[in-house]
Amino acid sequence: MYCNNSCQKFKVTSFSGKGRYVEGQKRCPQCEVFILWDGLWCPCCGRLLRTKPRAKKLKRKLALNKNR
Ligand SMILES: [Zn+2]
Ligand SMILES: [Zn+2]
DSSP states (O other), X not given: OOOOSGGGGTBOOOOOSSOTTTTTEEEETTTTXXXXXSSSBOTTTXXXXXXXXXXXXXXXXXXXXXXX
């Protein structure tokens, strides 16, 4: 399936600066947009959405603290 622009309804236009993935936004590699969507799959094209788990970020922070 391809992008049929229904992702525009879920497209994220406001950005608080905390980090998109942190706020639960997901990126669709097919539509190339950040959307606010609870599911794992894009409601528009059906592709698997990209999410970055918070755990990864925390791990990186811990590693940085160790180096100090
Ligand atoms: Zn789309
Ligand atoms: Zn999509």
